[in-house]
Amino acid sequence: MSSYLPHTDAHRREMLDAIGVKSIEELFADIPEEVRFPELKLPKPLSEAEILRELREMSERNADLDHYACFLGAGAYNHFVPSVVGHVIGRSEFYTAYTPYQPEISQGTLQTIFEYQTMVCALTGMEVANASHYDGATALAEAALMAVRISREKRQKVIVSPAVHPEYRQTLRTYTRGTAIAVTGDEDLARELDDLKTMLDEDTACLIVQNPNFFGQLEEVDGLADAVHEAGALLIVAVDPISLGLFRPPGEYGADIVVGEGQSLGNAISFGGPYLGIFACLDKYKRRMPGRLVGETVDVEGRRGYVLTLTPREQHIRREKATSNICTNEALCALAAGAYLAAMGKTGLRKVAELCYHKAHYAAQRIAELPGFELVDDKPFFKEFVVRCPKPPAEINRQLLQQKIIGGYELGKAYPHLADCMLFCVTEMNTREEIDRLVEALQEVTP
Amino acid sequence: MTEPLVFELSSPGRVGVNLPECDVPEAELPKELLRDDLPLPEVSEVDLVRHYIHLSQLNWGVDVGFYPLGSCTMKYNPKVNEEAAKLPGFSRIHPYQDEETVQGALQLMYELQEFLKEISGFVGVSLQPAAGAHGEFAGILMMRAYHEERGDLKRTKVLIPDSAHGTNPASSAMSGYQVVEIKSDERGNVDLEELKAHCDETVVGLMLTNPSTLGLFEEHVLEVAEIIHDCGGLMFCDGANMNSLLGIAKPCEMGCDVMMFNLHKTFSTPHGGGGPGGGPVGASERLVKYLPGPIVVKEGDKYHLRMPEKSIGRVKSFYGNFAVCVKAYTYIRMLGAEGLRQVSEDAVLAANYILAKLKGVYPLPYDRICKHECVFSGRGIAEDIHTMDIVKRLMDYGFHPPTVYFPLIVPEAIMIEPTETESKERLDAFIEAMVQIAKEAKEQPDLLHEAPHTTPVRRLDEVRAARHPVLRWMPK
Numbered sequence: 047m048s049s050y051l052p053h054t055d056a057h058r059r060e061m062l063d064a065i066g067v068k069s070i071e072e073l074f075a076d077i078p079e080e081v082r083f084p085e086l087k088l089p090k091p092l093s094e095a096e097i098l099r100e101l102r103e104m105s106e107r108n109a110d111l112d113h114y115a116c117f118l119g120a121g122a123y124n125h126f127v128p129s130v131v132g133h134v135i136g137r138s139e140f141y142t143a144y145t146p147y148q149p150e151i152s153q154g155t156l157q158t159i160f161e162y163q164t165m166v167c168a169l170t171g172m173e174v175a176n177a178s179h180y181d182g183a184t185a186l187a188e189a190a191l192m193a194v195r196i197s198r199e200k201r202q203k204v205i206v207s208p209a210v211h212p213e214y215r216q217t218l219r220t221y222t223r224g225t226a227i228a229v230t231g232d233e234d235l236a237r238e239l240d241d242l243k244t245m246l247d248e249d250t251a252c253l254i255v256q257n258p259n260f261f262g263q264l265e266e267v268d269g270l271a272d273a274v275h276e277a278g279a280l281l282i283v284a285v286d287p288i289s290l291g292l293f294r295p296p297g298e299y300g301a302d303i304v305v306g307e308g309q310s311l312g313n314a315i316s317f318g319g320p321y322l323g324i325f326a327c328l329d330k331y332k333r334r335m336p337g338r339l340v341g342e343t344v345d346v347e348g349r350r351g352y353v354l355t356l357t358p359r360e361q362h363i364r365r366e367k368a369t370s371n372i373c374t375n376e377a378l379c380a381l382a383a384g385a386y387l388a389a390m391g392k393t394g395l396r397k398v399a400e401l402c403y404h405k406a407h408y409a410a411q412r413i414a415e416l417p418g419f420e421l422v423d424d425k426p427f428f429k430e431f432v433v434r435c436p437k438p439p440a441e442i443n444r445q446l447l448q449q450k451i452i453g454g455y456e457l458g459k460a461y462p463h464l465a466d467c468m469l470f471c472v473t474e475m476n477t478r479e480e481i482d483r484l485v486e487a488l489q490e491v492t493p
Numbered sequence: 494m495t496e497p498l499v500f501e502l503s504s505p506g507r508v509g510v511n512l513p514e515c516d517v518p519e520a521e522l523p524k525e526l527l528r529d530d531l532p533l534p535e536v537s538e539v540d541l542v543r544h545y546i547h548l549s550q551l552n553w554g555v556d557v558g559f560y561p562l563g564s565c566t567m568k569y570n571p572k573v574n575e576e577a578a579k580l581p582g583f584s585r586i587h588p589y590q591d592e593e594t595v596q597g598a599l600q601l602m603y604e605l606q607e608f609l610k611e612i613s614g615f616v617g618v619s620l621q622p623a624a625g626a627h628g629e630f631a632g633i634l635m636m637r638a639y640h641e642e643r644g645d646l647k648r649t650k651v652l653i654p655d656s657a658h659g660t661n662p663a664s665s666a667m668s669g670y671q672v673v674e675i676k677s678d679e680r681g682n683v684d685l686e687e688l689k690a691h692c693d694e695t696v697v698g699l700m701l702t703n704p705s706t707l708g709l710f711e712e713h714v715l716e717v718a719e720i721i722h723d724c725g726g727l728m729f730c731d732g733a734n735m736n737s738l739l740g741i742a743k744p745c746e747m748g749c750d751v752m753m754f755n756l757h758k759t760f761s762t763p764h765g766g767g768g769p770g771g772g773p774v775g776a777s778e779r780l781v782k783y784l785p786g787p788i789v790v791k792e793g794d795k796y797h798l799r800m801p802e803k804s805i806g807r808v809k810s811f812y813g814n815f816a817v818c819v820k821a822y823t824y825i826r827m828l829g830a831e832g833l834r835q836v837s838e839d840a841v842l843a844a845n846y847i848l849a850k851l852k853g854v855y856p857l858p859y860d861r862i863c864k865h866e867c868v869f870s871g872r873g874i875a876e877d878i879h880t881m882d883i884v885k886r887l888m889d890y891g892f893h894p895p896t897v898y899f900p901l902i903v904p905e906a907i908m909i910e911p912t913e914t915e916s917k918e919r920l921d922a923f924i925e926a927m928v929q930i931a932k933e934a935k936e937q938p939d940l941l942h943e944a945p946h947t948t949p950v951r952r953l954d955e956v957r958a959a960r961h962p963v964l965r966w967m968p969k
Contacts, residue, residue, distance in 0.1 A: 048832050050571055050761075052916040053839055061846040061917060070838050073845055073862055074741055076710045081746045086739075087611055091829030094573050101823065105582025107597035109590065118587050121810060128510040130538060134545040142554035142570050144562055145767040148894050150885070150948040153495070154552030155766040158545070161499050164965040168532045174964050178768070180623035183810040191667075213810040220785070220806035223634055224669030264526055294528045307810075316578075317598050318588030318811025319623065320769030332962065338767070342966075343958035346943075349495055351950040355958040361626070361663035362899070366672045371663035374624035374757065377767030385545060388499050389509035391535045397512050400522075407520035426523045447591065455589055478516040 048091070111315065113450065115480040117409075119430050119471025120260070120455035121182070121211050122318060123310045125288060125398070126475055127386070131312040134385040135378055145338075145377070149353045150345075155377065156352035159340040162384040169290045169387070170304040171297020172326035176337035178376040179323025182307030183214040186254065186284050187221035188336045188370055189303045189325065193252035193280045194227055195369065196334050201251035201279065205242055208232035209259035210284060212460035218254075227251075235461050239266060246277035252303075256284040257296070261469060262406075262430025263423075264293065271300020287311055287324060287383075289428045291390075291399035303327040312386025313379050322379035333359060336370030401474035402429035405481065409472045412485045418492050422467060430471045432457065432464070436492050439468040445491040451484055494949040496547045500966050503534035509541045532968075551949045553893050555763070559919055563866045563896035563908025564658065564706055566736045566758035568840075571827065574762060574820035583819050588811040592797055598815065599796035603789040605822045606773075609754060612833070613732075614745030615775030617801070619784040620813035625733055627808060628753025628772030629664035629700070634805040635751055635776065635783040636698050636727045637668060642803065645725065652691055652699040652726075654683050656707055656900045661700045661731060670697055677902060681709040681859040683717055692720055698727035698750070704734045704864035706900040706908070708844060718748025727751070727780070735759040736912070737841050737865035740834030750777045756814075760821035771817035787812060839913035840865045843920055847909055850924045854931050858903050866910035870903055875934035878941055880905040883930055885952065886944035890926035 053061075058070070067073060074082060092100070116124045135141060139154060146152030146159075159177045166175035179185040190204045204227055206215055219229055231242050231253075242253060253274045257265045274281040283296040285306040296304045308322030309315065325337055332339070333356060341355035361368040390398060406429045414421045418436030433454070435442055443453040458465030472481065536544070553560065560567035578584065586595055606618040622628035633651065640648050651665040654675045662672040673691055678684040683701070699721045703711045711717060718728050730744045730752035736759045738744070744752050756762045756771030764770070776784055785808045787798040798812065828836065841864050848857070848867035855869040871880030884894035884907065896908040911920060933940050945951060 048828060048835065050569055050828070051832075051835055051839055051913055053842070053913075057917040058839075058842060061842055065842075065845045065849045067845075067862075070842060073838075073841050076712050076862060077742050078715050078747070081715075081742045083741065084614070084743050084746065086830035086833065088608060088830040088833070089826060091832050092826050094827070097573065097823055097826050098576065100826075101577050101601075101819075102580060102582075104597040104601055105580040107600075108582045108586045109594035110581045110585040111587065112581050112585050116587060118589055120589055122588050124587070126512075130509065130541055130545075133542065136575070137545065137549040138556035138570075139549040139552040139554045141575075141765050142556045142560075142567075142763050143552050143766040144560065144565050144567060144764045148553070148884075148888070149953045150945050150950055151551075151553040151888055151893065153949055154548040154550070157496065157498070157548055157551070160964075160966070164498075164500065165533060167965045180627060180769075181809050181811075184623070184627075184808070211810070213807060216807050217809055220634065220808055221667075223805065224637055224667070226669075264523070290528070291531060292522070292528065293526050298528070314579075314584040314816065315587055316584050317586045317595065317815040319809075319814040320816055321810070332964070339962075339964055341958040342963040343954045345950040345953045347951055349950050351495070351953045353953050353955050353958045355955065355962060355964075357959075361659035363659070364663075365659045366662035366666040368659065368663045368666075371626045371630055371660050371667050372624070373626045373658075373660050374755075374764075374770040374772075375768040376623075376765075377769075378765030379769060381766065384499075385541070388534050388536060388541055388544075389538070390533070391503075391507070391509055392531050392533045393535070394508055394510055394512060395533060396531060401512065401515055403522065404515050404519050405517050408517035411520075426526065443591065447594065452587065452590060452594075474512065481517070 114452050115450065115483065116452045117454050117470045117472060117484060118452050120469055121307060122315055123473060124315055124475050125310045125473055127312050128389045130389050131382050131385045135382050140381055141378055146354060149351060153351060156340050158381050158384055160342065160352050162380045163340060165384060165387045166324055166326050169287055169295060170285065170326045171295030172304050173329035174332045175326035176335055176339055178380040179325050179337060180376060181321040181323045182284060182305060183217035185305035185323030185325045186214045187218045189282045189305050190218055190252060190254065192303065192334055192336060193282065196280065196331060197251045201249050202226050202228060203249045204229045204252055205231040205245050205250060206254040207239065207242055208235040208237050209261060210254055210256040211260050236463055243273045246273060246279060248278060250277055250279040252280040252282050254282040258286055258289055258428040261432050262427040263425040264428060267299045288399055288402065291395035292403065308383045311383035313382050320376055320379055322376045322383055334369060335359065337372055338375060398474050405476055406431060406472040409470065409481045413488060416489050429473055430469055432467050432469055434467050442491055446487055449487045451487055496544065498966050499536060499544055500534045502536050502540050502544060505535055507535040507537045509536055509538050558891055559915055559923055560893040561895050561909045561911050562893065563910040564733060566910060566912060568761050568912040569914035570761050570763035571824065574823045577823040578816040578819045584816065596796055599789050601822055602818060603791055603796050605818050606789060608825050609773055609775060612739060613752060613775045614743030616778050617781035617784055618773050618775045619786060619788045620773045620818055621785045622753060622772035622774060622808055623814050624768060624770040624772045625753055625755045626660040626664055628774045629660055630667055631774050631785045631805065631808050632729050632751040632753055633664055633668040635780050636729065638783040638803060638805050639727065639780055640697065648695055648697045650695050651697050655902050656705045657700060657702055658706060658731065658733065680861065681705060681707045682712050685713060688717065688720055692724040694725060696724050696726040698729055700729045700731060702731035702733060704737055707859055707868050708863040708866035709859060710864055714747045733758060734865055737837050739837040740830060741837050745777055751780050756817050756821040760824045762817045762820040769814050769817055771814045771821060836913045843911040843913060843915060846920060847911055847924060851927055854928055866908055868903055869907045871905040871907050874931055875938055878934045878938055880907055882941035882944065886930050886941045887926060888945035889947045892923055892926060
């Protein structure tokens with residue numbers, strides 16, 4: 047008997063009797079006989095001790111970031127997760143709950159979402175934030191769909207900077223497959239922001255940039271929103287939320303919708319998921335937003351409480367006319383982000399961002415001093431930077447790995463014109479000793 | 494019982510975590526790019542912990558008690574799943590690491606793909622989608638890719654039974670298709686005559702939830718699939734209710750071309766207060782090459798990430814909700830084939846037990862053997878009593894309400910999914926509470942109108958929340 051299944055055979059018998067059937071098979075008599083009760087070929091059941099042993103062995107065949115120095119980022123980041131975060135999301139009153147459709151017994155989830163929404167607004171400089179999307183890529187795709195909706199489907203052109211994460215751009219293209227929307231801007235992967243501005247026209251629904259961009263650089267955003275708005279389009283900015291501990295939020299430079307990957311905010315790197323799609327916008331667009339929203343109200347005794355609100359946007363009410371099909375989101379990841387931001391607070395998040403900035407600049411400077419290596423340009427950057435290498439990046443990475451160092455992202459994978467370049471990421475998790483070890487290793491692997 | 498907002502606990506100068514000193518020379522910051530203020534709260538660690546503990550105590554979860562939310566499969570979430578996902582070799586690996594350094598993770602994903610194929614009969618599975626609706630969207634895009642590749646461009650209609658989840662029509666609309674609603678017949682099956690009337694060369698396919706949201710198995714499933722395939726359409730199956738089919742029937746053998754799984758429902762990964770979930774898609778021979786990717790393939794004894802031949806592309810970044818996959822994998826390995834079949838048998842047994850016991854107490858619109866859930870109506874129990882009153886009163890008895898007012902084709906619906914993890918004693922207590930409430934509805938209706946009485950807050954003013962939206966905290 048599995049420990050997950052409480053029925054005894056005696057109870058099963060009593061229940062069958064109450065139903066008025068002789069056997070459990072009778073409950074499946076409505077299934078066509080030719081497909082009923084197929085054999086399942088699965089490994090034999092295990093005890094807890096056995097599965098844990100097996101999983102531990104399997105997991106130890108992976109090179110994890112507790113045992114390797116990591117200089118790889120590119121959309122998934124190795125940031126510190128304070129102990130309190132794990133304890134908060136480990137409360138099973140949170141993680142074994144469903145979507146808070148019954149507010150009287152879901153105030154815990156509802157209030158934490160309301161707090162998360164408030165903190166995302168604070169970070170991004172936006173006025174409304176929703177309860178989450180699957181990840182940064184899908185949040186960005188949904189933002190583009192929303193921009194088209196706001197134009198009442200009159201504008202069907204979406205301009206996306208090639209310096210937006212390659213997988214976000216791919217996801218955007220998948221999301222628009224069944225629509226009339228034309229995604230453009232990144233045909234030439236070397237295109238700069240000024241070139242993108244020239245593409246704005248009366249058919250443009252939005253322009254999408256990432257800041258800091260995929261290469262870690264802070265974009266030249268002054269005047270960008272004016273140009274976009276002059277064309278009657280919306281400005282969508284994808285952010286690294288850690289960078290907003292230090293740098294101007296998109297709300298200050300005229301963004302209409304802000305999206306981002308929230309994994310950095312207290313969520314494990316976990317081989318790519320689950321992550322957290324951040325989504326925020328100006329108040330005037332709130333009824334066109336996808337996703338769940340929590341609002342404040344009072345109960346019959348006048349006590350403050352929280353409920354899901356503006357639900358007529360959502361699929362369970364509006365069905366095919368909904369603003370999105372999203373139902374399950376990333377609530378627990380948003381809870382982690384809320385706890386992370388509350389733990390870091392006003393000064394902590396800034397300090398994390400500063401540590402990233404200083405360490406990345408130290409690493410960049412040291413690497414640039416090595417013969418054969420050079421920084422590709424001199425734009426200001428946050429925690430990632432592009433280095434041109436004297437040997438193929440894949441080869442360098444293989445050799446770094448032997449010294450227990452996970453090197454940078456090989457840019458040739460997504461940007462053929464940067465085949466000799468590597469994108470390094472340095473966070474507060476990298477010590478000076480690790481950075482020095484990287485620099486030494488790079489020196490050794492090159493002639 | 495309420496808890497202040499975290500912002501109201503804030504005092505300037507407090508910190509919730511200490512960070513290391515900078516151990517490298519400081520670089521110059523670009524002053525013109527810096528922000529002036531960052532209005533985040535400032536709280537100490539102890540206050541932070543208490544804040545969240547207090548909030549958790551205002552919440553209901555499966556670990557607190559019975560949660561018979563129909564169509565959501567709120568089963569017990571085994572603790573070992575959580576331990577498994579936290580192993581550093583799983584939780585501390587980067588998605589762009591060299592494949593050589595993540596063979597353990599790729600093996601787990603590969604084997605989970607294989608398990609899901611075996612359970613469903615499909616020939617290929619992609620773990621990429623992050624949730625059920627996300628998997629639906631991927632599935633419809635795969636159907637689109639299939640028709641487009643055949644040059645069959647006049648297909649614009651997706652047929653959806655009137656009992657379907659709202660995500661089905663929403664996913665179809667996002668994929669650029671029109672939705673045509675198909676009526677259910679008096680037994681809760683798809684009305685075959687109406688289905689045939691809509692089947693022509695403009696049909697993309699049918700989205701069938703089986704068992705349906707009425708908790709009923711589609712008795713003509715093979716015929717339905719034949720009708721759809723005969724007009725050149727495809728069968729999308731919504732796997733939300735897969736909890737009743739493990740080892741009972743394989744969707745692919747019943748004519749499904751594509752289906753999404755809900756790892757957070759059937760495979761207990763858990764729900765997380767609304768997410769994260771996992772929405773892998775499985776595909777038949779016809780559609781397998783269009784699966785979203787990358788997926789994991791095995792060559793020799795090595796595992797690799799590959800894009801399927803004619804993939805619709807990626808539907809998110811990276812490879813799916815990996816930690817959720819670890820939990821689903823653990824769950825399947827713990828139960829094995831017999832255990833999974835026992836899960837479905839016990840889930841169906843429990844639902845039929847509740848159905849048998851409450852029949853005659855509450856109106857039962859479709860009186861036949863059900864699968865994982867049973868659907869009653871709250872209409873006509875007593876004058877001026879609504880389903881909402883009945884289920885709010887359930888909270889006073891210590892139960893989470895069932896799903897209500899859905900499916901839409903049952904007036905005042907009460908949709909009860911007990912799952913396999915509730916003991917007979919617990920089911921009996923729930924049944925007893927439902928019987929008591931039906932009695933109270935006649936004798937003391939105000940008890941129901943004013944319910945709940947014992948919860949941290951009482952009924953909340955949702956109209957006010959929507960009319961004057963307050964969506965974030967603002968300092969006074």
